[in-house]
Amino acid sequence: MTAVHNASEPLLEVKGLRGGYGAVEVLRGIDLQVQHGEIVALLGSNGAGKSTLNNVLSGIYPAWAGSVRFDGHDLSGAHYRRVVQAGLIQVPEGRKIFPNLSVLENLELGSFTRARARRAQNLE
Numbered sequence: 001m002t003a004v005h006n007a008s009e010p011l012l013e014v015k016g017l018r019g020g021y022g023a024v025e026v027l028r029g030i031d032l033q034v035q036h037g038e039i040v041a042l043l044g045s046n047g048a049g050k051s052t053l054n055n056v057l058s059g060i061y062p063a064w065a066g067s068v069r070f071d072g073h074d075l076s077g078a079h080y081r082r083v084v085q086a087g088l089i090q091v092p093e094g095r096k097i098f099p100n101l102s103v104l105e106n107l108e109l110g111s112f113t114r115a116r117a118r119r120a121q122n123l124e
Contacts, residue, residue: 009072011036012057012088017066019056026052030066058090059083087111 012034020026026049055061059080067076073086
């Protein structure tokens with residue numbers, strides 16, 4: 001999977017995203033753009049949908065409607081493995097997923113799958 005990097009396109013673009021749990025709609029038409037090099041924080045009270053949005057973007061929960069594009073890839077409805085291969089990863093804070101690793105090491109581990117293809121290219 002090769003990224004189609006176009007500086008004029010947002011790094012992350014979400015349009016009309018809807019999702020939730022069972023019959024409860026939590027995300028109602030989320031539109032969001034994150035440009036290359038931009039830092040964005042998502043803030044809200046408990047139950048506002050922050051984790052749901054993160055899990056839908058990551059492919060952990062299916063979106064009910066809408067589209068997700070990341071780094072030139074259409075990830076709408078994609079399985080979480082494909083989302084990770086495209087480079088969109090979660091790094092949960094405070095969950096101690098790999099407690100013996102530093103923050104940097106946890107981030108590097110998150111990019112391991114995507115970097116595998118680059119390592120293989122370098123060996124050729």
